[in-house]
Amino acid sequence: MRAQVPLTAIVPTVGRExxxxxxxxxxxxxxxxxxELLVVDQSGRGAGELAADGLDIxxxxxxxxxHGISVALNAALREATHDRVLVTHDDCRVAxxxxxxAAELLHEDPDALWTGRVLPDVEPGRDPSLVPSTIDDPEPAVYAGVARVDVLYPANMAVGRAAVLDLGGFDERFTTAAEDNDLCLRWLMAGRTIRYEPxxxxxxxDWRSPQDLRALYRRYQLAQGALLAKHLRLGHAAGRRLALDTLVWSVRGTAHRWAHGRRIDETTASLTHIPLGLARNWRAMAPVRDD
Structure with missing residues (x-):
C-alpha cells in the first residue's frame, strides 16, 4: 500500500467531470x-461522485x-480531517x-501559506501564454512585511486550515474570483508569511476558447473592482496603494496589448470592468461589523 502523509487535498468543482x-x-x-481527498461539488449533478468512480483512492x-468558490473553500476547510491542507482546482493536474x-514544506514552516508553480498544460501548437494564472519562477521566494495581492496562486497552495479560518476564511462575497487576492492581502497585512516554492x-x-478567455478576464476584472471597493472602504493604506498599483498596471497592460495587436491577456477589459466592479460592489463591500 502506498505511503500517505497527514494532509487533506481539497478540490472544488462546478462540474467539469x-x-x-x-x-x-x-x-x-x-x-x-x-x-484524505475532499471534493467540494457545486455542480448539482453529482460530478464529484462520477469523476471519482473507479479510482483506487x-x-x-x-x-x-x-455556489461560490469562497463558500466551497471555507466549507472544505471546516470539513477537512487534517489541519494541514492542500488545494488545487478541477482543471489542474498535480505532480x-x-x-x-507539501508535507515537507509545512513541516519546515507550518505557519506560512505556501504556493508553487502553476505550469500551462497545452497541446502542441497552442500558445501557453493564453493559459491564465500560471507561474514558472525557478527560484523560491518569501513574502512578508509588504501588503500585496499577487503572490498567491490558489490552484496550488498548502496551509494550516486553522490559520486561514482564524483570519476569517475566504470572504464569501467573492463568488467567482479575487478570493485569493483578498486572502493574500489580509494574510500579509496580519504579519504572516507567504512562501513560493517551485x-x-x-x-x-488549456481548455478555454478565445471567447471563454475574454469572458473569464472580464469576471476577473469585475472581481478586482470588488476587491478595491472592499479595501478602499476599510480605509487602510494598503487599500489606497492597491488602487494606485491597479491603475498603473491596467494602463500599462492595456497600452502593451494595443501595441501588440490587442491580444488577450490578464489586462483584458481592465480599464472598463475594474471601475464597473468597483461601482457595482461599493455598497455590498461595506465593512462588516462585529457586533
Whole structure:
C-alpha cells in the first residue's frame, strides 16, 4: 500500500467531470498520497461522485447547493480531517510528489501559506501564454512585511486550515474570483508569511476558447473592482496603494496589448470592468461589523 502523509487535498468543482477525473487521478497517483481527498461539488449533478468512480483512492464528496468558490473553500476547510491542507482546482493536474513536497514544506514552516508553480498544460501548437494564472519562477521566494495581492496562486497552495479560518476564511462575497487576492492581502497585512516554492508543482489545463478567455478576464476584472471597493472602504493604506498599483498596471497592460495587436491577456477589459466592479460592489463591500 502506498505511503500517505497527514494532509487533506481539497478540490472544488462546478462540474467539469472529465477534467475533474484527471485531477483526481493525478492526486491518486501521488507518492506519497494525501491521507484524505475532499471534493467540494457545486455542480448539482453529482460530478464529484462520477469523476471519482473507479479510482483506487477514497474520495470524500461534499455536495453543496450554494455556489461560490469562497463558500466551497471555507466549507472544505471546516470539513477537512487534517489541519494541514492542500488545494488545487478541477482543471489542474498535480505532480507525483505534490503531497510529499507539501508535507515537507509545512513541516519546515507550518505557519506560512505556501504556493508553487502553476505550469500551462497545452497541446502542441497552442500558445501557453493564453493559459491564465500560471507561474514558472525557478527560484523560491518569501513574502512578508509588504501588503500585496499577487503572490498567491490558489490552484496550488498548502496551509494550516486553522490559520486561514482564524483570519476569517475566504470572504464569501467573492463568488467567482479575487478570493485569493483578498486572502493574500489580509494574510500579509496580519504579519504572516507567504512562501513560493517551485518544487510544489501543478499543471493548469488549456481548455478555454478565445471567447471563454475574454469572458473569464472580464469576471476577473469585475472581481478586482470588488476587491478595491472592499479595501478602499476599510480605509487602510494598503487599500489606497492597491488602487494606485491597479491603475498603473491596467494602463500599462492595456497600452502593451494595443501595441501588440490587442491580444488577450490578464489586462483584458481592465480599464472598463475594474471601475464597473468597483461601482457595482461599493455598497455590498461595506465593512462588516462585529457586533
Amino acid at each position: 472529465g477534467m475533474l477525473a484527471d485531477a483526481l487521478a493525478s492526486i491518486a497517483a501521488c507518492d506519497p498520497r494525501p491521507a 477514497t474520495v470524500r464528496v461534499l455536495a453543496m447547493a450554494q 507525483q510528489d505534490w503531497a510529499g513536497v 518544487r510544489l508543482t501543478v499543471w493548469h489545463r
